[in-house]
Amino acid sequence: MTGKRKNSRSPDMLLRITKPHIQHVTTVKEWDEYARANDLPTSRILGHTFGSWNEFKESLGIPAKSREGSPNKVYDQKKLINIIKEHSDFFTSKSVWNEYARKNQLPVYEVFYYHKFKWKDIQEIAGVPYSAYTDEELLQLANEYKEYLTSREEWDEFAKENGYPKSVTFHRRFGGWFKFKKRLFGRTKEDLLKIAREHEHAFTTKKEWDEYSQAHHLPKSQEYYRTFGNWNKVKSLIHT
Structure with missing residues (x-):
């Protein structure tokens, strides 16, 4: 059987393969040197599949070069x-x-x-606090030192002393301090009620509970309020 050898890789597959290496998708020469060293498809294969090298780059979201050879100026x-x-x-x-x-x-x-x-x-x-930590690394760090997560102020003091990301990093990365703690601890309503029942003697006013919870590393009144919507409702549910 005769004929040209066909490239069996689809455009979607080629994009998945090349996207992790996007910082090297610059010139044909630079890409081909990198591709040969890392067993990746060459510019010829990519150009043939997408119609041209520039069309391949545009498929990755990279401004291609104009006919004059200068960078595309849609964005500066x-x-x-x-x-x-x-x-x-x-x-x-x-x-x-x-x-x-x-x-x-x-x-x-x-x-x-x-x-x-x-x-x-x-x-x-x-204006977003930069952190070299990934989401999973932030969660691992928080879990390791969760006794300091009773309040943002306590965490920030601990973080400052030890060179860790401040609470604002968790807040921005996970969409809020409460959402971050919920993802970390995954407390359900029943979990919170169980804690309240075990420490019922201190579950009187929000102020008294917050002082007690901070000393014993327990969820603060704010978490109860956001979960149940009403402090008195939580108090009534303790006895059911």
Whole structure:
């Protein structure tokens, strides 16, 4: 049987393969050197599949080169900085931003990277506390020192003394301090009622409970209020 050898990889498959290496998708020469060293598809295969090298880059969200050979000027650094400031709430993580960007026809993170923005720089412009920790690493850290999570103030004091991320990092990364603690501890209503029943003698006023809970590393009144909506309701449920 004769004929040209066909590339069996689909465009979607090629995008999945190359996306983790997107920082090396610059020029044909640089990519081919990197691709050969890492057993990845060459620019010829990518160009053949997507129609051209530039069309492949655009499929990854990277501004391609114009016919004159200069970078595509749809976005420049000034425009990108304005976008960061206008949408600062969505730069908590790369995945959060990319999802938001695709829904709102905005440049994905790779476009910022192409224009020499590091993620740390982007978060600094957006006013988001930068953290080198991944979500899982933050949860592991918090779980290891959970006795200091009774309040944001207590955690911040502990974090400052030990060089750990402050509470605002957890707040921004997980969409709120309460949501972060809920993800970490996963307390249900029954869990909270069980704790309240075991310490019923201190479950009187919110002020007294907060003083007691802080001393014994228990959930504060705010967590009960947000879960049940009413302090007196919790008190009545203790006896049911």
